[in-house]
Amino acid sequence: MILSTRNPAHQKHAKSRKRVTAVTSPMAILGVGVVVAYFFFSFQQDLSMSHHLLSSSTQSPTTHVSTLKSIDRQYSQKTKCKYHGNCPSNTVCENGVCIPFMPTNNITSNHSQQHERCVQTCLEELVKDEYFYHGTEPKIVRTFPSKSPLSGCVIQFERQRVSQPPKNIGTFHSWIDTRLRNIVRVDMEQDMTMDSNKNPDFPLVWNAYCSPSCKSDTDCPSGNRCIGRPEQRIASPVPIHSEPKSCHTSATSHNKHPEDMIIVTGSDSAYYSALQNFAASLQYWAPTRKLVIYNLGMTNLQLKNIKKWINLHALHWESGIPTTLPPHVNNLKNYAWKSIIINETVHEYKSIFWLDAGATFTGNIDSIEEIIHRNGIFLVRGQDEDMKRLSHPRTYQALGYEKETFRKGLKSPHFAGGIQGHVYPSRFIDSLVIPNAKCALDPDCIAPTGSSLGNHRYDQTSLSILAYQTTVQATHYTEYLAAGRDQLNADLFQPSEKIMWTSRGSCNFYYQNVQLKV
CATH class of the missing domain: 3.90.550 (Spore Coat Polysaccharide Biosynthesis Protein SpsA; Chain A)
Incomplete structure (x- = not known):
């Protein structure tokens, strides 16, 4: 609108x-309220998902599962998308529709090698992103596999301010060369109506969804393919160097438009x-x-x-x-x-x-x-x-x-x-x-x-x-x-x-x- x-x-x-x-x-x-009202109703299904998420990181898994099941039902009519950026919080674009990446049942600890590898690579990237983007470090609440049919893992964390760089963080330029690989989305888990600028004691929990690295289709779960990220097809030089491939349900949502x-x-x-x-x-x-x-x-x-x-x-x-x-x-x-x-x-x-x-x-x-x-x-x-x-x-x-x-x-x-x-x-x-x-x-x-x-x-x-x-x-x-x-190439060609x-x-x-x- x-x-x-x-x-x-x-x-x-x-x-x-x-x-x-x-x-x-x-x-x-000047009647902006009409515009906003129209937009709200046209997009409220997208937003409704984030309005009912966990109210605190201490909420019981049972309540969490029930809430997420309710959210999943709201997505019986899928939101259409072209890019991940089109999707509401805690969803990603697959096959032209936004689907939740948060699991809706059986949220238990998963210590499979595949899950542990996904979490490890995701966390390495997340620590650097949080520090260089926000000046924070992630305090891990828990991890779990992403919702089927997506493959990958979700790291649930709180942001904590840091005054000193985390250990082995590396340089800013080394981070630039290794970011934007496995992390697909980082969204707030909790009620979007809450605002710590008005209530600084309100705890915030975030969900980082990561797709698992792979070298071939055999490294992926059944029904997934090993697909290179779009950045690989972008002309060089650019400060995105994404060599690893990731497991996805289809190529269509990850092809560059x-x-x-x-x-x-x-x-x-x-x-x-x-x-x-x-x-x-x-x-x-x-x-x-x-x-x-x-x-x-x-x-x-x-x-x-x-x-x-x-x-x-x-x-x-x-x-x-x-x-x-x-x-x-x-x-x-x-x-x-x-x-x-x-x-x-x-x-x-x-x-x-x-x-x-x-x-x-x-x-x-x-x-x-x-x-x-x-x-x-x-x-x-x-x-x-x-x-x-x-x-x-x-x-x-x-x-x-x-x-x-x-x-x-x-x-x-x-x-x-x-x-x-x-x-x-x-x-x-x-x-x-x-x-x-x-x-x-x-x-x-x-x-x-x-x-x-x-x-x-x-x-x-x-x-x-x-x-x-x-x-x-x-x-x-x-x-x-x-x-x-002075920050540019001497030859502007x-x-x-x-x-x-x-x-x-x-x-x-x-x-x-x-x-x-x-």
Whole structure:
């Protein structure tokens, strides 16, 4: 469900090789409650599964089994999916439907060699992921085999803060080379309505589902095949090196859907030169990727030139920011338009990656798509050490929190609003994407009275509050982002491991050296 609709009166661009349309938003956009209600009912079956999970790690196995049986019955009508990222919590995509990976009966200790191997390889990966992603270490509650027909294991754990690196953790770069292998999903086990930001004493339990490593079909349970992960087919070099194969029920859910991900950006006339370099870098590194551009105030001549670009898929808001949006959205410096655009495009295109027009692609971007499709979200952070230094207290209140108590005692860097990837549906749509768009429509949330760049970060602040919610705890992938030219290959024609650069409009290399195809 989107927060705006197309105006059919606008004409499509005549060339058949690409679609260029204009978008406008009706006054009904202010009735966001209707949108959210519609979305809730359309997706509530997906969410209902996570609402009834264990209320504590000490709950008896009998109650646990009963609860999971109830959840399994709710999945008698399976949720359709294309990627793991489409699925609700504690489910994965197999054969085009989301199925629970948590066992529903006979939850007993399993000490088979196959199970122990699965747990060992999973735990080795989990310890590093928890430390480098979240600054935590897993306290194991228990382990058990995954639900049939899936093969693999589930590690149930609590997150504990650590001040020192765990033993034998290795370096950050060695972790980059060995991650994303066996861990398929990490989801919260407990009632998703609980939030430790409001109740810090509330214990949280997480479930890590891992697929077992294999070399051939004979290493897998009956009915499973030994299949290489999608990352193996992604062009090198990228910072994902997944050599092991895993056991799966079919290949269809693990085949890469090539180039489903749509690239989205927006620009006004002042950023048009940067947009040209952005588009040229995209054409160089991903020549067949589709590009969607939002007009935030470009000239007619600039729009005319954009329509000629061969990779342009659609031009939205051709007449500028719709007049049906609240007046504060026209102030580009509060960035309300960005959250609205992201919500709109993910509902329309299903798989999107937003990158600010002032940025530059500097390497193969297929690994970004793989992460988005696996996890349902792609975010980065790290531009500051603690978001509370530059975030207005009224934004916290508008989102149901208090600044003084939110993540108290924890340094929480801002997430970047200008780099986001999402799929629809996903468990992050109702918990992050739509609430952020709703906040953007409310000036008291996105840009409270008295806010400025000296004390607030607008869309980044609202995004970060939502991303840090206990029920979300979004993973960041900042290792893909270069903050400066010195972090990139000396020759920009050669790929860099950091495949995006926040060049802030300062780079014109690709526009000068790569002819924009028309």
